[in-house]
Amino acid sequence: MMRSRIAGTGGYLPDRVLTNAELEEMVSTTDDWIRERTGIRERRIVAPGQTTCDLATAAAQAALEMASVAAADIDLIIVATTTPDRVYPSTACLLQERLGVHGCPAFDVQAVCTGFMYALAIADRFIRTGGVRYALVVGAETYSRILDWNDRTTCVLFGDGAGAVVLEAVTEPGILSTHIHADGRYKELLTVPWGIGQGYDRLREVSGFMTMQGAEVFRHAVRMLGAIVDETLAANGMQRGEVDWLVPHQANIRIIEATAKKLHLGLDRVVVTVAYHGNTSAASVPLALDVAVRDGRIQRGDVVLLEAFGGGFTWGSALVRF
Numbered sequence: 001m002m003r004s005r006i007a008g009t010g011g012y013l014p015d016r017v018l019t020n021a022e023l024e025e026m027v028s029t030t031d032d033w034i035r036e037r038t039g040i041r042e043r044r045i046v047a048p049g050q051t052t053c054d055l056a057t058a059a060a061q062a063a064l065e066m067a068s069v070a071a072a073d074i075d076l077i078i079v080a081t082t083t084p085d086r087v088y089p090s091t092a093c094l095l096q097e098r099l100g101v102h103g104c105p106a107f108d109v110q111a112v113c114t115g116f117m118y119a120l121a122i123a124d125r126f127i128r129t130g131g132v133r134y135a136l137v138v139g140a141e142t143y144s145r146i147l148d149w150n151d152r153t154t155c156v157l158f159g160d161g162a163g164a165v166v167l168e169a170v171t172e173p174g175i176l177s178t179h180i181h182a183d184g185r186y187k188e189l190l191t192v193p194w195g196i197g198q199g200y201d202r203l204r205e206v207s208g209f210m211t212m213q214g215a216e217v218f219r220h221a222v223r224m225l226g227a228i229v230d231e232t233l234a235a236n237g238m239q240r241g242e243v244d245w246l247v248p249h250q251a252n253i254r255i256i257e258a259t260a261k262k263l264h265l266g267l268d269r270v271v272v273t274v275a276y277h278g279n280t281s282a283a284s285v286p287l288a289l290d291v292a293v294r295d296g297r298i299q300r301g302d303v304v305l306l307e308a309f310g311g312g313f314t315w316g317s318a319l320v321r322f
């Protein structure tokens with residue numbers, strides 16, 4: 001059976017930096033409150049007219065370049081996003097066209113902040129069952145477009161960006177295991193309660209922006225991420241000390257610290273980008289991974305735990321020998 005390895009990573013952030021000081025002018029908040037509660041200092045925001053597919057394309061091209069893989073050799077494209085350019089075609093189809101690739105399967109996955117973990121798990125299974133040599137897996141979001149910029153409880157938390165990996169079919173495993181979960185009973189705690197299926201008239205009654213019960217989400221995130229760390233280590237017969245790097249979903253530094261503690265990892269072994277990226281939802285894990293690969297922290301052979309938690313609720317992880 002073939003297995004998959006990460007052959008290359010890529011990331012892209014829009015140019016516009018939105019600082020906490022600027023948010024102080026927009027809503028009733030302070031730089032101190034945002035930094036103390038979340039660890040966020042600034043985030044990137046797309047330019048007018050710039051879309052999720054624009055960000056995905058730049059991240060995908062960087063990953064292909066690092067992997068030394070030509071776009072024409074890609075056998076599968078999966079884009080994880082909550083903020084697609086269109087209702088349809090999928091952002092993956094739009095990305096495929098941008099890359100000049102024709103014919104390979106391309107589809108989107110929607111699991112909010114866990115979307116990249118879902119996409120990675122699916123691509124890994126395609127490779128294991130044969131038929132796919134190179135898979136392009138992207139997490140890309142223009143989350144700023146579903147934020148209510150008058151709601152201080154949510155608008156300070158998120159940012160825009162894209163991250164990507166190229167998976168290659170090999171005989172020795174790079175991706176050791178993937179784990180994905182969902183529990184729709186928590187649908188109201190973190191949601192954009194409107195969708196196209198409800199019709200435009202419903203927008204008079206429900207919000208078209210994201211809403212969140214932050215403290216409840218926080219509590220569940222810490223518990224479920226703690227459980228998935230145990231599940232992932234047990235599936236691989238590994239002890240906590242055997243993980244070299246944690247690349248967590250970048251929602252809140254306090255959630256990240258709780259997961260690192262569970263792994264008995266010092267923060268020097270945790271990739272933290274939340275201060276400068278904010279929460280970029282499906283883009284957050286591949287963006288953080290790309291940062292640590294490019295600055296030389298994550299080296300070939302390192303054991304890396306990726307994890308994420310998001311709306312649904314959904315949560316997931318992957319253990320990777322890089």
Ligand code: ACO
Pocket residue numbers: 028029030033034037038112113114152153154156190213214215216217218221251252255279281309310311
């Ligand atoms: N500036 C100043 N004060 C604020 C702000 C703000 N931006 N936002 C909220 N407050 C106030 C609240 O109104 C509240 O005031 P009150 O006590 O007078 O009512 C007070 O601060 C405390 O609010 P809490 O919500 O209890 O604050 P908490 O410590 O829980 O921090 C936060 C809030 C940062 C949102 C935290 O709960 C959190 O990070 N939750 C998890 C979010 C997350 O992980 N999401 C991940 C998935 S995202 C996805 O899937 C799309």
